[in-house]
Amino acid sequence: MDILSNRIQKAVESVLENESLLGGLDEMAASALQNWGIQNVKRIAEETGDLDDERAEESMYPKMKAARSLMRAIRVWVENERQVSADERAELWTKIEKKAQDLYDAELRLPDAATFSSGNPTAFIKELLSWFERYTDKKADGKKGFFQSLFNR
Numbered sequence: 001m002d003i004l005s006n007r008i009q010k011a012v013e014s015v016l017e018n019e020s021l022l023g024g025l026d027e028m029a030a031s032a033l034q035n036w037g038i039q040n041v042k043r044i045a046e047e048t049g050d051l052d053d054e055r056a057e058e059s060m061y062p063k064m065k066a067a068r069s070l071m072r073a074i075r076v077w078v079e080n081e082r083q084v085s086a087d088e089r090a091e092l093w094t095k096i097e098k099k100a101q102d103l104y105d106a107e108l109r110l111p112d113a114a115t116f117s118s119g120n121p122t123a124f125i126k127e128l129l130s131w132f133e134r135y136t137d138k139k140a141d142g143k144k145g146f147f148q149s150l151f152n153r
Contacts, residue, residue, distance in 0.1 A: 004049050007056060011041035014064060021071045024079045029121035033071055036129045040067045040103075066102040073099045074128065078121045081113070089113070100132065108135060 015021065015037040022030040044063045048056035073096045081089055097110045116127040 003053070004046070007048060007053075007060075008042055008045040011045040011060070011064065012038050014068070015041055015071075018068065021068060022075060025075055026121060029078060029125050032122055032125045032129065033074060036125075036132075037067060037071050063103065066099065070096070070099040070103050074125060077113075078124060096128075104132070104135065105139070 015034060021037065022034055025033065041064060044060055044067065045056075048059050051059060073092070077092045077096055081092060084092070093110070093113045097108070100110065101108045111131075116124050116131070
């Protein structure tokens with residue numbers, strides 16, 4: 001196994017082996033959140049392809065920590081949002097936004113929680129994570145030059 005593959009495998013294991021990221025969620029919600037987490041940590045590890053181990057670790061650590069923290073914040077929201085007061089809900093939602101800013105960028109602003117399906121935990125998680133993906137895609141499109149975006153390349 002080459003160095004990058006090993007790095008990616010360790011990143012994936014950091015999600016798979018961390019029960020605090022998914023504990024308390026039903027199987028489908030946990031699976032949706034875990035799959036998203038795996039996708040993110042793989043991307044983080046892949047971005048270190050040309051770095052030596054020490055620099056890769058320095059580069060990956062804050063992003064990996066942010067990804068896991070965001071997963072935990074989402075789990076806590078799903079577990080508690082129906083049982084807490086409006087003020088506590090606002091605090092939990094602000095925490096998700098802050099964790100997302102740590103992972104993506106400080107400019108990220110989440111829409112109101114009601115924007116996402118609150119019908120069931122799995123639908124909520126999938127819609128929120130889909131929103132993050134669209135946000136990332138928009139940011140990437142904004143970084144493209146005029147002709148790149150014109151020809152979608």
